[in-house]
Each structure stands twice: as structure tokens, then as C-alpha cells.
Amino acid sequence: MTDTPASPPVPSGPRLEIGRADLERAQAAGLIEAAQVGALWDFFAARPVTALQPGEARFSFGHTLYYFGGLLAIAAMSLFMTLSWDVLGPWGICVLALLYGAFCWWMAEWLAKRGFPIPAGLLGTLAVFLVPLSTWSAQHALGLWPDVSGSVSGQRFSQYHQWVDGRWLTLEIATLIAGALALWRLRLPFLVMPVALTLWYMSMDLSRWPPGESWDMEHARRISIAFGIGMCVAAGILDRLRRRYGTADFATWLYLLGAIAAWGAITSIDSGTELTRLVYALFNGVLVLFGAMINRRIFTVLGAMGVAGYLGYLAFELFEDSLLFPLALTAIGLSLVAVGIWWQRHEAAIHLRLRALVPDRLRQP
Secondary structure (H helix, E strand, C coil): CCCCCCCCCCCCCCCCCCCHHHCCCCCCCCCCCCCHHHHHHHHHHCCCCCCCCCCCCCCCCHHHHHHHHHHHHHHHHHHHHHHHHHHHHHHHHHHHHHHHHHHHHHHHHHHHHHCCCHHHHHHHHHHHHHHHHHHHHHHHHHHHCCCCCCCCCCCCCCCCCCCHHHHHHHHHHHHHHHHHHHHHHHHCCCHHHHHHHHHHHHHHHHHCCCCCCCCCHHHHHHHHHHHHHHHHHHHHHHHHHHHCCCCCCCCCCHHHHHHHHHHHHHCCCCCCCCCHHHHHHHHHHHHHHHHHHHCHHHHHEECCCCCCCHHHHHHHHCCCCCCCCHHHHHHHHHHHHHHHHHHCCCHHHHHHHHHHHCHHHHCCC
């Protein structure tokens, strides 16, 4: 009697978390038979649970602590530097920010070498976020900060995140350079976040360049749309490189903030006619499908918000001051819920059909 040959060991690689709902979506997409769903689920459920390796990706409670602690440290340092301005002065704040940033960067490299990419990315991001603070302090210390009469911004660093001002561009350029160097050094996806956020800020601050220029809303919209589209195109290129070379996902933050910048600017345009409002609704409908085609939900979410806003506008216009108004809003709300249920049940099949329309080199893996 011969022993059954043992199965060859499965090579180690990325792990996937699969639930029964995933198998049901695969069945809905026609990839497996209905009878196979239960059998496959029983097979997977009977397998022993193995511990994840240190480098494996899985969003856990520890990751929540990483992000919460990192973001808290970023906010706390900005607050501390602002409150210490009168005590330490511009040179003191500049030197302290540089020392603190250097320490954070040293910790980021130390953690990255030991297989902790998430805290390493957070500390590297904190180091990059200290660049605009040190730049702003150095400009004040050297007397290079432009004094614009009548301006209420630029007097405190906290206003960097609150006010649109052309003077912030020097801070943003320095941050982009630091972010590019950080990415070149560590190649951690989270380091794209300060770069994408800075580009978003820059798209607004350019509308008030040179410093002291009056606010031009139309000019600001055009710049935001151009920046947003440019960021999404850059993200698409990174997605293509990811598919070809198997790199990490560096595109998410560019997609997120780029899409918000462009969509927000388009949404703020005053639609004077019913035709332009209809075009806006159709544009958002296309955005929903586009997000499904490239598997980036930010476009789907923004498109759904735009379509919902247009439907709400129709309800207000057609049924204003009418007893039918609450009924119309209820019908729209329930219809959106029904569409959401239908979409969730057929999401896998929808994605497969839409992604089939996209050339292989442009698809998000």
C-alpha cells in the first residue's frame, strides 16, 4: 500500500481575505456554479488559521493605533509650534522643527528596515509635514516673508491650512521637494499623502498669485480643475507602472485629492440653465461607471453624490411648496437605496463587464 503523495507546498506570497459574500459575487459573475459556493466555503472554513507574517498587509487594531497616533502627533506638533512662537521666536521654531523632523525621519528609516512600513510611512510623513513650518519660520527670521497690507492670513502657521494665500506657494514648493526626496528614499505609499495634499493646496493658492491679488473664483475653478485632472492622470500612470512592475499602490492619494479638487470645482460652477444641470448629472453618471471600470471607488462615490444632488434639485424645483415634496424626497431616497442593493448584489459582474471595455494596460489590478 502506497502513501498518497503529499501536496507540494504553496509558495508564500500575498494573502487574501475571502468571505462567503465574495464567493457569492463570483457565482453571480458566472465564475463558479451555485453548488460550489457552499463546498468552497466549507473547505476554506475547515483550514487552520495561520498567523500573518510581520510584513503582510492587514488592517488591524494595531494599524488603527498607528494612524491615530501619527495623525495626533502631526496635529500636536503644529499646535505646539504655533503656541511657542512668542517664546522661541522664528529661529527657535525653525531649528526645533528641523531637529524634530530629522528625528522622525531617522525613526522612519529605522522602522522601514525592520519591516514596519506603516509606522515608518507615518513618521516619514510627519517629517515632510514639518518642512512648511521650518520654511515659514526661516522666511520670517530672514525677513523674506512678504507683508501684504490688509491681509488677515500668513500671521500664524495654523492659517496655512485655513486661508488661501499666494505666499504659501514657497512653503508648498519646499514640501513637494521634500516629499519627492522622501519617496525616492523610502518608497512607502503613505508618503504620497503630503505630496497630494500639498498639490491640492497649491491649486487653490495659485489663484491668488502674486500675493495680494483679489480673489477670482472663476480663475480658482480653472486651476483646481487643471490640477485635479493632472493629479488623476499622474495616478493613472502610477497604476500602469504598478501593473507592469508590481510596485506598491502609490496612486490612491493622488486619485482621492485630485478627484475631489476637480469634482469640487466643477460642482461649484453656477449652472444657469436646465441643460447645463442635466449635463452635470450625466457627467456624474459617467463618473460612476468610470470608477467601476478602473476599480477606484472615489470616482463612483463623487459621481453618486452629484447624481443625488441633481435629483434633490429636481425634487425641490418640481415639488416646492407642495405636499408631494416629502413624498418625492422619500421616493428618491428609497430609489437610491434600491440601486445600492442591486449594485452590491451584482457588483462583481458589473465590474467584469465594465473592465472588459478598458484596455489591459490601463486596468487597475
